[in-house]
Amino acid sequence: MAKPKYGYGWVLKFILAAILVAVGIFMVLSEDVVYIITGMTIVIFSVFRVYPLLKSLNREVLRTINLIEILIATVLGVIMIYAGFTQSVDGQLNAPWDGLYRWFLAFFFYIRGLVFFVSTSFFEEKTEVPKFIFHIIALTLGAIFAIWSDFEAKTLGWIFMFISIGGAVYLSFDGYGGYRKYREYSKSINQPKEKEKAKDTKIEKELPKHIEDEVEQPETYIS
Secondary structure, eight states: OOOOSOOSHHHHHHHHHHHHHHHHHHHHHOHHHHHHHHHHHHHHHHHTTHHHHHHHOOOHHHHHHHHHHHHHHHHHHHHHHHHHHHSEETTEEOTTHHHHHHHHHHHHHHHHHHHHHHHHHHSOOOOOHHHHHHHHHHHHHHHHHHHOTTOOHHHHHHHHHHHHHHHHHHHHHHHHHHHHHHHHHHHHHTOHHHHHHHHHHHHHHHSOOOOOOOOOOOOOOOO
16 A cells, blocks of 8 residues: 555644643643653653563563562652642642652662663673663662752753753654645645646647648659
8 A cells, every 4th residue: 555645643743742832831830740740751651661671571580670660660650640639739739749759759760770780780681872871860860869958849840841842843843844745735636637738738749740732743744
């Protein structure tokens, strides 16, 4: 089957870009939204890793370690979602949830980095350079959140806002490309008559022209 010359994915990309900007701005204003978005991110990151990760690991002990980490992260994310929906007043988290946010993040990043380096160091799990660098950053973030006593959920809200705006810009440009292809296709299907006219003109030019009758010339006889 031939690949379509156009699609309607650009509509969804424009809508998602608008939602990303709105959510990013709203997160700066409401700590509970930051809690909810962070919890959902952790849950999605954990749940969608289960099957591919456990299927690709070669040792049972590695599967067990990673499964325990995923379960802990999932529970942590669910707690954050629950706190964001139920433990806030006018967008501000109640005590002690406002102070627990940085500890949740510290624990999540630290345990992710710890499991990675245990797998690579003690169980000889091979890895790539970008993955190694990411988990160095994860351990560093875990330590930073643990000692940053003045950290607030709103601080991460600003980071989420800039990420949301960047994602919205990317989706908008990608959607623009899709919309331009759609309009080119729409233009092509609305010009059939001109194409047929050009085709008829070409056929007419290729038809043989009528040869005029030769003028009868008097015959000359030689005696």
